[in-house]
Amino acid sequence: MTMSGDVDFDPATLEGFLREHFGKTADFTLERISGGQSNPTYFVTYGDARMVLRKQPNGPILRGAHAVDREYRVLDALHPTGVPVPKPILYHEDPDLLGTPFYLMDRVDGRVYADGALAEAEPAERKALWMALADAMAQMHAVRPDEVGLGDYGKPGNYFERQIGRWSRQWEASDSEPIPELDRLSAWLKENMPEDDGAVSLAHGDFRMGNVLFHPTEPRVVAILDWELSTLGHPLADLGFCCMAWHTSPDEYGGILGLDLAAEGLPAEEDFVDRYMQKMPESAPLLPFHKAFALFRFAVIFVGIADRARQGNAAGADAETIGPLARRFAIRGLEVIEGTHAA
Structure with a gap:
């Protein structure tokens, strides 16, 4: 198991969950993605699967905020239409596992530009x-x-x-x-x-x-x-x-x-x-x-x-x-x- 960044749940618990769903593998990495003010987001590699995990933040939240279930529902609806969204994998509602509900989606390779000036682009x-x-x-x-x-x-x-x-x-x-x-x-x-x-x-x-x-x-x-x-x-x-x-x-x-x-x-x-x-x-x-x-x-x-x-x-x-x-x-x-x- 390899980890980087601040992780707000027990990685071993997630590894056990992934083992149940994808089978046993020795290759498991977890990386907190910096940036963002809302739902904590992680890169997850498990065997050949390259995924992104999104979850609610720990602690009290406003009613209706941080609705990861709605995020997942949109991905599930839009992915077959050709609108460019990551392919959804699964949604887990029970907060007991990682402290909050979460979902997994495919990791998409691409370029990210943090602001409108596009300084890193030609x-x-x-x-x-x-x-x-x-x-x-x-x-x-x-x-x-x-x-x-x-x-x-x-x-x-x-x-x-x-x-x-x-x-x-x-x-x-x-x-x-x-x-x-x-x-x-x-x-x-x-x-x-x-x-x-x-x-x-x-x-x-x-x-x-x-x-x-x-x-x-x-x-x-x-x-x-x-x-x-x-x-x-x-x-x-x-x-x-x-x-x-x-x-x-x-x-x-x-x-x-x-x-x-x-x-x-x-x-x-x-x-x-x-x-x-x-x-x-x-x-x-x-x-x-x-x-x-x-x-x-x-x-x-x-x-x-x-x-x-x-x-x-x-x-x-x-x-x-x-x-x-x-x-x-x-x-x-x-x-x-x-x-x-x-x-």
């Missing part, structure tokens, strides 16, 4: 990588949830009204320091919600450059990852969320605001949106509301990360430094609706 490929991200998002949204067994995966309709209510309540319930900008943004969103157009798709909830794997040599998405926040929702919520990169700076969770996009080989925001719209021609237009909503929601997520850090059960080691980003993202949301910066 400049000549960067625009193509962003266009591939738009293509993968459109492919995901083109799937009809009721045709793949996900018709009851969430409540259809009035998505933004429900989401703004949910995240506003989460913000109001936090014991963090006041953030007046977040209060202002919340109020604006409630007052400027577009009329519901009835569009319903599988909404990823955290669709961005850092949550996909690209082919090792081609500008093509081979796996969409981290489905914890997924539900039935409005497709423009994901598109607006992905566009946050053009409205946040590199030190604000990897945005590209302020960079010389042409010199860096990066697309303009309108090019990315146009690519998506070419694949989804019946989509309603993307509005400042959708981008401001994304910034608001992520700001509240940052509040939650800071709250968990104070409680001692945030998954990421940098959780305490991420907390202050809540106010900065709220300010960026206000800038979007006021038009005070250009992407």
